[in-house]
Amino acid sequence: MNIHEYQAKALLRSYGAPVSEGRVVLRGEEAKTAAGALDGPVWVVKAQIHAGGRGKGKFKEAGAGEKGGVRIAKSVNEAAEEAKRMLGRTLVTHQTGPAGKQVNRIYIEDGSSIARELYLALLIDRQTSRISFVCSTEGGMDIEEVAAETPEKILSFAVDPATGYMPFHGRRIAFALGLTGGQIKQCVSLMGILYRAFVEKDMEMLEINPLIVTTSGDLMVLDAKLGFDGNAVYRHPDIAELRDTSEEDPKELEASKYDLNYIALDGEIGCMVNGAGLAMATMDIIKLYGAEPANFLDVGGGATKEKVTEAFKIITSDPQVKGILVNIFGGIMRCDVIAEGVVAAVKEVGLKVPLVVRLEGTNVEKGKEIINTSGLDVIAADDLKDGAQKIVKAVKG
């Protein structure tokens, strides 16, 4: 689960991390008061969306101006104007996809004068199963690019959970980043703060990019991206409250209400599959036969008829869908339950596109009978390959 930058900064500030003063703005008329509460002389006005690359992004609407999603202002009025220009407009970055994301919240903060930009992250390392620090002198850049082009500029190490964070960990980072004097002590303190927040709040990712050294020589958190383990949010009601559902794809949000794993894609073949691995295998084989999947959808192991019906409705609500492939290898999931769910959904919302159904496994005969006697126009398939070939043929001709 992701949260906005301003929420991340407030959380880190509560742990004692050095963060600029700032105010969040939800409506244009609040902008002037928010900016006026800050000292200046420079204000930074930042669009709050759950996607990176905001500074280099572009707004779709001409009214938002030529600049990206992070703007510098020299007066309260200018800051308020920039906030108003961006609110409600659509920002496109390399992470949003071409459709972009609507900006519903703006964060106005005190500008910082930057001497150096650094990179810092904490994550759970798969190899050691421990919390790792990742740092680099190349702040403000995409860390994946740094990793690919100049891996020697990245320092990464894991912390032994038996000892927890220790000051030498912080010094190791400080010296790797070329910090000097009082910055070293600041770094040791800040790393301890971040480690504690990471553990206490069940984070899976904490990224400070950039971590800056100001012209007066102090460390400061200039941007913050926090990702929380969705499986652990149940024990952090304060974090659960920060969820902004307007940042999520409406179909994915609807699916999550029914505990369905759904991810919207750009293709034309809607898929309903049981199991994540089989769902990916189904997407791959659709592509192999020359079409594109419109979604990833795993109905899970213990789906009910109602859940299957909802899943089918979500797939058909996508106007790009030109055909549907249901691929079920029933184990825990019974084929008759799937069949009943599909039939109920089609009766409720109708069927305007070809539907191929492949059923195999537990109660397969019962499932096939339900489909065959339903009077629906369903193309039956024998196996995964046959199913993929038939739906691609039905859609592409």
Place this chain on the structure above:
Amino acid sequence: MAIFVNSETRLIVQGMTGRSGTFYTDESMRYGTTCVGGVRPGKGGARHLGLPLFNTVREAVDATGANASLVIVPAPQAGAAMIEAIEAGIGTVVCVTERVPQHDMSRVKQALAGTDTVLIGPNSQGILTPEQCKIGVMPTGNAKPGHIGIASRSASLTSEILAQCSTAGLGQSTTVGIGGDTLHGVGFVECLKAFRDDPETEAVVLIGEIGGRAEEEAAAYLDSVDYGKPVVALVVGRHAPRGRRMGHAGTLSVLGGGTAADKIARLRAAGVEIAAHADDVVAAVARATAKAPQKAAAR
């Protein structure tokens, strides 16, 4: 022979009295698994499904000589349940629970370090040695005893591949679900090592997917040894979007890498026969076996 579990396995179930625990314990017993008891704090001395219940894993082990445990408890309790089994010295711990918090798994992995316990899962369908021992929630109707070892990151895809193999006459020595989570117990490398030492296993099928480094680690291991048995791999998620979690938490890569193309290239370079898609696994086993006839004959 088989790997990790066989007819000698004596199973206890942590969470046996729950709804899922009851159902899958009963299924396992019907399949022929030797179940010797269950753990339910506060219910020690009572019986469930005709088996004795114990308050702690330690008591259960002392009383029954159990050497394996199925952990089938809700996610908030799963981490502690695994650690209790590890500390009680259980040889094989299988956790099928989904959605175990990552920080809990980090603690489980520290508890596991330096012990002899084999942890399978979490978020795994379990482990199956056909006609000998089932520990988990997988369907068994299509499983047949034989000589193919399977290790997989995905339960549903395993059902699909296993049925294709059995239909083609390729029975299985053991099928291991390593689980779909970021942090888990045994990986492909541990399974490959065990299958290599198992005389019953003649070829290995790895069912992989995007994210993580399980496939890259398998390739590095295969580069480092003369494996001696054909290995086939299917890697799904070639067309999954980057930066998204495709159902399994383990499919997300945080710092780049982990694409299907990378994994396939690494495995192929390590001499692994790649199944082009999910319907190509049986054919890939045939291709791999044909490439290594002299080695097969030598055994």
